[in-house]
Amino acid sequence: MRISKLIPKTRRQAAEGLSGAHALLVRAGYIRQVERGLFVLAPLGFRVWRKLQDIIFAEMERDGVLNVNLPIIQPKELWDKTGRWDRYQASKTMLTTRNPNTGREFGLAPTAEEVVTWLAALEVQSYQDLPVIFHQIGWKFRAETRPHGGLLRGVEFDMSDAYSFDVDEAGMRKSFELFRTLYTRIFSRVGLRRCIAVQADSGAIGGKGSAEFMAISEEVGEDVLITCAACNYGANLERATSRYPRPEYSVPKVGRRGEHTPGTRTVVELEGLFKAEGITADRMVKTIVLTVTKGAETYNVAVCIRGDLEINLVKVRNALGADEVAAAEAETVREVTGAEVGFAGPLGLVEHGQVRDILFDQSTQGMTNFLCGLNETDYHALDVNFGSDELPVPTSFHDLHQTKAGHQCPECEAKLTESHGIEVGHIFMLQTGYAQKMGAQFRDAGGKMQDIWMGCYGIGVTRLLQTVVEQSRDKDGIIWPESIAPYQVIIVPVNAADTVQMNAAKALYRNFQENGVQVMLDDRDLRGGQKFADADLLGIPLRITVGRKASEGVVEFRRRSDGTVEEVPTSEAHMHYLGLLAK
Ligand code: ATP
Ligand code: MG
Numbered sequence: 001m002r003i004s005k006l007i008p009k010t011r012r013q014a015a016e017g018l019s020g021a022h023a024l025l026v027r028a029g030y031i032r033q034v035e036r037g038l039f040v041l042a043p044l045g046f047r048v049w050r051k052l053q054d055i056i057f058a059e060m061e062r063d064g065v066l067n068v069n070l071p072i073i074q075p076k077e078l079w080d081k082t083g084r085w086d087r088y089q090a091s092k093t094m095l096t097t098r099n100p101n102t103g104r105e106f107g108l109a110p111t112a113e114e115v116v117t118w119l120a121a122l123e124v125q126s127y128q129d130l131p132v133i134f135h136q137i138g139w140k141f142r143a144e145t146r147p148h149g150g151l152l153r154g155v156e157f158d159m160s161d162a163y164s165f166d167v168d169e170a171g172m173r174k175s176f177e178l179f180r181t182l183y184t185r186i187f188s189r190v191g192l193r194r195c196i197a198v199q200a201d202s203g204a205i206g207g208k209g210s211a212e213f214m215a216i217s218e219e220v221g222e223d224v225l226i227t228c229a230a231c232n233y234g235a236n237l238e239r240a241t242s243r244y245p246r247p248e249y250s251v252p253k254v255g256r257r258g259e260h261t262p263g264t265r266t267v268v269e270l271e272g273l274f275k276a277e278g279i280t281a282d283r284m285v286k287t288i289v290l291t292v293t294k295g296a297e298t299y300n301v302a303v304c305i306r307g308d309l310e311i312n313l314v315k316v317r318n319a320l321g322a323d324e325v326a327a328a329e330a331e332t333v334r335e336v337t338g339a340e341v342g343f344a345g346p347l348g349l350v351e352h353g354q355v356r357d358i359l360f361d362q363s364t365q366g367m368t369n370f371l372c373g374l375n376e377t378d379y380h381a382l383d384v385n386f387g388s389d390e391l392p393v394p395t396s397f398h399d400l401h402q403t404k405a406g407h408q409c410p411e412c413e414a415k416l417t418e419s420h421g422i423e424v425g426h427i428f429m430l431q432t433g434y435a436q437k438m439g440a441q442f443r444d445a446g447g448k449m450q451d452i453w454m455g456c457y458g459i460g461v462t463r464l465l466q467t468v469v470e471q472s473r474d475k476d477g478i479i480w481p482e483s484i485a486p487y488q489v490i491i492v493p494v495n496a497a498d499t500v501q502m503n504a505a506k507a508l509y510r511n512f513q514e515n516g517v518q519v520m521l522d523d524r525d526l527r528g529g530q531k532f533a534d535a536d537l538l539g540i541p542l543r544i545t546v547g548r549k550a551s552e553g554v555v556e557f558r559r560r561s562d563g564t565v566e567e568v569p570t571s572e573a574h575m576h577y578l579g580l581l582a583k
Contacts, residue, residue, distance in 0.1 A: 001487060003522045003534075008032060008042050010534050020219055021469035022150030024478050028537045030486075037147025037155030044538070045465070047486035049158070052190055052461055053137050055483065056160045059186050063178060065133045065162060070115045072139060073097060076105040078114040082437045090323065095141045095155075108141035113434050113456055116163045120452060121440035127167050130442055130452070131175060135162035137461060149220060151466040152422065158461040165452045167442065172429055172453035176209070179427045179457045183213055187424065190464065191481025193471045195424065198225055198234035201314050202428055209429040212236055213459075214421030215467045221420030226403050230414030238314040241399055242407035242416055247282050249368040252385040262378045265342025267307040270371065270380065281308035285364055285372040285384070287344040289328040289336050289355065292320055300328060300336055300355045303400060304346050304372075306363035310402040319359060319398045337375040345373030345381060347390045361400040422467045423460075430454040469539075478539025479560050482581075489577065490520040490540040494528035494547040504550040508573055515574055536560065542580070544573065 006029070014023035025031045030045035041049050057067060076096075079085035088094035088110065095108040109115075116134055124130060140159045147155050164175035180197060187195045192215050200212040214225055214236075226240035227233065235241070264273050267281045284307030292299055301320065303311050317325040330341050336354040337344045346358050352375070364370075367386075374381045386393045405418035432451040435441065441449045465484075472479045482488070489512060493505035505521060512519040520540060522531045528547075535543045545556040555573060557580075558565045568576045 001520045003520055004524050006043065010537055018150070021466045021473060021478075022152070024469060024473055024537070024539075025150060025466060028478060028539070031151065033150070037144060037153070039151060039154065039156075039462070041462075044486045048465055048480070048484050049461065051484040051486075052464060053158075053160075055189050056137065056186055056459065056461070059182055059189070060135045060160075060162065063133075063182055065135045068116075068119075068134050068136050070109070070112045070119075070136050070138060072109050072141075073106045074109055074112070074115050076107060078118055078438075079107055082114055082434060084114065087323070092145075093143050095143050109138070110140055110142045111159075111456075111458070112136070112138075112161055113163065113430070113454075114438070117434045117438045117440050117454070120163075120165050120435075121438055124165060124440065124442050124452065126443040127445055131164060131166045131171055133162055133164045133175065135160065137161075149466075151462045152220065152222075154462060157463060160459040160461055162457040164455040164457070165440070166454075167444070167450070168453055169431075172431070172455050175455050176427060176429050179455070180211065183425050183427065183457070183459065186459065187213060187215075190484055191468055191472060192424070192464075196225070196227070196234055196421070198227070198236055198421075199239055200236045200426065201238040201318070211427050212421075212423050213425035213427075215424050215471060216419055217422050217467070217470050218420050220470060221422050223421045223423055225419050225421045226405075226416050227419065228409035228412060228414055228416055231409060231412040233409050233411045233416075235403075237403060237418075238312070240403040240416075241401075241410050242403040243410060243413060244309070244363075244407050245282075246366075247280070249283075249366060252368045252387075253383045256384045256388075257382045258374055258376075259380050259382050260378060261380045264378075264380070265340075270307075274371070279371055279382075282306055283367070283370055284308075285346070285367065285370050287346055287349070287358075287373055289333045289344055290316065290325050291328045291332060292322045293324040294320070294322045300332060302336075302344065302346065302349055302355045302358045303361065304358060304364055305361040305401060306367065307371075309361070309363050310404075311361070311400050312402040315398070315400045316359065319400065337373070339373070339375050339379075340377040343373040343375060343377055343379060345375055345384075347372070347374065347381060347384070349375060358394075359400060360394040360397050362397045363401055364394075365397045422463070422470065424464050424467055425457070425459040427457045428455060430456055473539075476533070477537035480539040480541060482541050485518075485539065485541050487518045487520045487540050489517055489542045489544060490522060490535045490538065491544045491546060492522045492528070492531045492535055493550075494531075494545060496523070496525040498550075501546050501548075501550045504555070504570055505546040508544065508546065508555070508570065511574055512577075517574070517577065542577065546570075 008029040011027045014026045032040040094110050097106050137160045147153050166172045194216040197211045197213050200210045202210045224237035226235050285304050286307050288303045305311050313325050333341045369383045371382050407416050435452040440452045444450050469478050491505050491509050493501040509521040541560050543558045553570045554567050555570050557568050
């Protein structure tokens with residue numbers, strides 16, 4: 001590739017507001033944005049993208065995965081079978097299209113469980129056909145409410161998606177573990193520097209048990225990760241759990257009190273008011289009113305949690321099997337409690353008739369003589385205990401709290417820490433839900449029909465491209481890992497007007513090409529400094545500088561990753577390069 005022929009050209013500045021890897025990919029000309037969430041992969045970006053795909057396909061084939069290509073335009077009828085057409089319509093995340101001749105509706109694949117399960121239902125006959133795993137790399141479409149961060153969150157993005165089919169739960173778990181190691185291999189081969197697998201929430205895909213592969217990035221990582229330095233525990237904040245200190249609670253007193261607490265609404269304010277009595281946040285129960293959406297239904301519930309902890313809405317959503325859960329509007333809180341915001345409490349709340357249920361967090365189990373709201377403006381209750389008429393002992397306690405750095409690991413009790421990650425891959429155990437709904441069965445050894453056990457697995461390929469750059473760059477530009485660099489070598493003649501240098505550079509370029517090396521030649525009539533800056537920006541692993549010493553038959557090798565420089569006889573350049581690769 002001669003750089004003079006390459007379009008787009010590099011830019012000194014990225015557009016306003018871009019930063020990090022996104023800005024570098026734009027400046028170096030790897031991508032162009034048509035609009036938020038829609039991109040052109042320019043020639044250099046295209047090469048990196050294809051290399052990522054090659055690595056993924058190769059690793060899949062190593063494990064006997066079958067490659068297929070599934071349609072992007074998927075009939076509504078298939079999505080109706082799993083009930084996901086309505087769910088995606090409700091969340092407004094699926095792009096749809098209509099055949100203008102027949103009027104039939106189609107969804108643009110946000111993912112492909114329906115189509116692939118249809119395929120399995122059609123093709124899998126007996127237990128002898130299983131296990132089988134189908135994999136494709138294909139474009140996905142999601143009407144993200146806020147596409148941003150360049151390739152990190154697109155409306156259109158490339159995904160490697162695989163689906164496993166097994167005879168039983170043990171088989172499904174085996175396939176799941178196969179993908180855990182397969183993904184680990186892929187992420188290491190493409191050159192991610194820091195990537196960990198954490199426990200995750202399963203979201204809209206459903207199923208039980210999933211893990212996310214997170215590339216650590218404090219700068220742009222959107223997911224909060226909770227990890228333990230002492231053991232292997234790691235989880236997305238959405239589903240992380242923890243232990244936390246419990247104070248010694250005293251013997252329950254008989255009879256609660258009502259206390260006038262004018263204008264005192266928050267835990268901090270209450271701590272101030274009751275300082276003398278030593279009522280700290282961990283001796284209070286907070287009550288939060290939430291509005292729940294489940295299918296076509298909307299209703300209110302309350303969650304009670306210890307005063308020093310926060311609730312995790314994803315856990316509440318899962319506990320209720322709801323589609324969405326959000327803090328109730330102030331108006332609703334007033335209706336539900338009969339008091340201003342800040343005075344809600346569990347006493348008699350359900351009987352009041354406006355909340356369907358109260359969910360108690362595990363932190364409230366065993367608390368005695370606690371403080372809580374009295375559902376009366378400017379009043380709180382003290383010395384409250386479970387087991388009275390107005391507050392019976394809850395039939396169950398749930399894990400609904402938000403884990404924080406500093407809490408203790410649920411497995412080994414060491415201190416947990418918080419970091420940020422970019423989700424590059426997600427693996428799920430789907431159980432038999434999809435198979436049941438779509439009639440995907442197999443005949444077992446005894447001749448009986450049984451549902452197939454499934455798993456599904458996804459890597460955001462275009463997201464991964466930018467994530468590698470996020471972890472592999474410096475102030476001057478991109479530093480591509482060897483495995484996915486668009487070109488391995490860039491040859492830079494310092495002075496284009498110097499025929500000795502130009503001829504030596506061209507000869508080297510031909511020589512490298514003939515030996516199958518992916519090589520660029522910077523044949524532009526620019527100052528040496530400008531060409532060096534571009535070579536750094538582009539991130540090509542090895543720069544060969546052809547300068548004044550070309551006349552003595554010497555060129556300079558400079559490694560992008562660490563800036564090390566060495567002089568090499570021109571005639572030995574290719575051999576020397578092979579030696580570097582072998583190291
Ligand atoms: P996120 O939480 O980031 O929205 P997700 O949980 O919706 O991701 P999955 O449905 O598990 O994502 O999709 C599999 C993979 O596809 C993700 O791990 C991610 O790498 C990638 N991906 C998901 N949404 C996008 C997007 N809008 N743009 C680019 N890649 C995406
Ligand atoms: Mg998403």
